[in-house]
Amino acid sequence: xxxxxxAKTNIYWRLYQDEPVLKPSFPFPVLSDPxxxxxxxxxxxxxxxxxxxxxxxxxYKSENGIEWSKPKQILSNAMxxxxxxxxxxxxxYYEKYKPFSFLLSWLKGRxxxxxxxxxxxxxLKTWSEPKTILTPTKDWHSDPEWGDSVGNPCLVKVGNRxxxxxxxxxxxxxxxxxxxxxxxxxxxxxxxLGPFALFSKPILxxxxxxxxxxxxxxxxxVVRWKDRLFGFQNGIFWNQKxxxxxxxxxxxxxxxxxHWDRINDTPILGPTGxxxxxxxxxxxxxxxxESEKVFIxxxxxxxxxxxxxxxxxxxxxxxKVEEExxxxxxxxxxxxxxISKKAKSKKKR
Numbered sequence: 001x002x003x004x005x006x007a008k009t010n011i012y013w014r015l016y017q018d019e020p021v022l023k024p025s026f027p028f029p030v031l032s033d034p035x036x037x038x039x040x041x042x043x044x045x046x047x048x049x050x051x052x053x054x055x056x057x058x059x060y061k062s063e064n065g066i067e068w069s070k071p072k073q074i075l076s077n078a079m080x081x082x083x084x085x086x087x088x089x090x091x092x093y094y095e096k097y098k099p100f101s102f103l104l105s106w107l108k109g110r111x112x113x114x115x116x117x118x119x120x121x122x123x124l125k126t127w128s129e130p131k132t133i134l135t136p137t138k139d140w141h142s143d144p145e146w147g148d149s150v151g152n153p154c155l156v157k158v159g160n161r162x163x164x165x166x167x168x169x170x171x172x173x174x175x176x177x178x179x180x181x182x183x184x185x186x187x188x189x190x191x192x193l194g195p196f197a198l199f200s201k202p203i204l205x206x207x208x209x210x211x212x213x214x215x216x217x218x219x220x221x222v223v224r225w226k227d228r229l230f231g232f233q234n235g236i237f238w239n240q241k242x243x244x245x246x247x248x249x250x251x252x253x254x255x256x257x258x259h260w261d262r263i264n265d266t267p268i269l270g271p272t273g274x275x276x277x278x279x280x281x282x283x284x285x286x287x288x289x290e291s292e293k294v295f296i297x298x299x300x301x302x303x304x305x306x307x308x309x310x311x312x313x314x315x316x317x318x319x320k321v322e323e324e325x326x327x328x329x330x331x332x333x334x335x336x337x338x339i340s341k342k343a344k345s346k347k348k349r
Contacts, residue, residue, distance in 0.1 A: 011321055012319065013269065013317060013318070013320075014318055016317065018275070019315075020276055021066055021314060021315060021316050023311070023313045029308065029309075029310065030052075031053060032053075032282065032300045033079065033152075034050070034283075034284070034299070035049070035051070036065075038287060050083055051071075052094075057079070057081045058073050059071065065316070078094045078096050078117075079094065079095050080152050081093065081094045082154050086192065090122070090124055091118055091119075094117060095114050095116060095150070096117045097114040111146060112146060112148070113136075113149070114136075114148070114149045114151050115136070116166060117130040117132050117133065118130070120193075134153075134166065134196055136148035136149060137198075140182075143170045146171070149168060149170050149179075150167070151166060152165075152166055152218075154166070155192060156224065157224075163186060163188055163257060164187045165185075165222055167181030167219045168182070168183045168184075169182040173245050174245075176280075177306045180215065182206050182216060182217060183204065183205045184203055184204040184233070185201075186203055186257070203258050203259075204217045211237060213233070214237045215238050215245060217235060219233070220232065220233045220252075223287065225288070228253055229253065229254045229255075232251060233260075234247050235248065235250055236280075246279060247271070248270030249270070249281055249297075267281075268317075269297075271301075276301060276303050276315075278302075279301075279302045279303055282300050284297050285297070293321055294321065295319035297317035299317055300312055300315070
């Protein structure tokens with residue numbers, strides 16, 4: 001019987017620069033949860049990036065993906081945006097909360113309440129009225145002490161279906177002054193606008209035995225890659241050595257998008273202990289550039305745990321793809337030799 005050829009993908013990650021590409025506007029310390037579009041996906045052939053501040057979602061534009069325009073606020077009482085485009089329509093998903101909830105979330109006894117909404121646009125300037133596509137309805141969406149939450153949306157098309165990955169429920173992170181999501185869940189629809197049917201339980205949850213998500217599962221961004229899915233999860237953890245919380249980006253893969261394995265045992269990007277990424281490296285958005293053959297990752301990081309004491313800015317991370325093909329040596333020998341595409345092409349000459 002002919003043995004199946006398997007492929008292994010190696011990705012080498014590095015920071016584009018060791019400084020933020022976007023900083024929060026004075027006097028507000030938070031600029032978080034970036035989501036972006038390549039120039040080829042926009043009508044004006046510019047880069048577009050959406051993020052949130054303490055007041056709502058802001059929109060940036062850029063000629064090169066590094067130097068950005070002044071922000072324009074487009075939504076209030078909203079956070080954690082995700083931009084998706086298909087058939088000349090833009091879909092902006094986000095977590096919607098009650099007025100002033102973000103600013104007052106530190107008050108003892110005040111419960112959080114959020115849902116996921118979507119707006120559409122044909123030009124990234126004028127947006128439709130909001131449509132609520134997901135509300136907290138299950139026990140894994142709620143915590144009796146901290147409130148009800150679904151958020152951190154990410155939409156991926158799998159076959160002819162649309163899969164919505166989202167965070168749910170809440171857990172307190174005391175030294176940060178706010179709650180983070182306990183679980184990562186998923187829902188499915190035949191349309192980007194829903195209705196979305198929930199899967200029966202979360203696909204990722206906080207795990208006290210996991211050094212990188214022992215407090216919170218955080219959020220995940222999912223991208224298709226050949227015959228599988230890649231996941232970029234920002235787990236939140238308690239560091240026993242430093243006595244502080246932290247967060248980092250974990251690199252996962254899956255064949256079905258439900259069961260996930262880590263490609264790397266350790267995070268591909270984490271806190272540095274000093275500088276603007278000293279404390280937390282958090283939510284990100286990821287896309288693959290066909291022209292450059294690299295993964296582009298915009299992420300946010302914080303220099304101190306508490307949101308009111310530190311500053312949260314956005315950086316750029318790049319993953320260069322090098323692919324190798326594993327071929328069986330012989331039927332008698334189960335060991336395999338690896339031939340890089342470059343070496344294989346030379347051999348054929």
